[in-house]
Amino acid sequence: MEHEKVDLEAKLAQFDEQWSPKLVGELNGQAVKLAKMEGEFVWHHHDEADELFLVLDGHLTIELPEESVDLDEGEFYIVPHGVEHKPVADGEAHVLLFEPAETRNTGNVENERTADTESI
């Protein structure tokens, strides 16, 4: 995968599933993922993984214990490890994630939203 360039729009066109990040690149033990998000996700945290959310299209709110962060296209936010968070999108948002390769989408929670990371 490291030897081909990646067109983010073309990759986004390859899936419709929401809240199920797709792997599009790996480097230095970290993963680059793309996700489509709409509605409310579940509160969770990652014990050891910091997680970067970069909005490519749409708007994303990251709810945190004592505040919320509103992200428009071209804005990113890093959720530090251990911090509870809940992504919420009013309308579909397209998001690039940067996080350790083994990171699970629902973090410490395992439920019906937990998804395996598929490579596309």
Add this chain to the structure above:
Amino acid sequence: MEHEKVDLEAKLAQFDEQWSPKLVGELNGQAVKLAKMEGEFVWHHHDEADELFLVLDGHLTIELPEESVDLDEGEFYIVPHGVEHKPVADGEAHVLLFEPAETRNTGNVENERTADTESI
């Protein structure tokens, strides 16, 4: 820095210097940097660091030993560690870099293009 959102366009408006990546985020020992590139850089490699180039604006060519990769806006390429490369931009390109926090812009080479990474 991890506790504020980052607007990529606003950060890009804060500097004009070319070929001198600016630090805009850190997570998991990795750095998110922004750079403006125009003209030809120097051939170099990074012994241990894989390096991701995501074009935000303009066009970037990454010359490699046996091929070159042309990147338009919204496309990224990962240069694996150890691989010689030379970025070339015909017109100014705005580029987001993901790489280990300690990565030097000229890799194994130290010359007049070598730049300290400033946080903005």
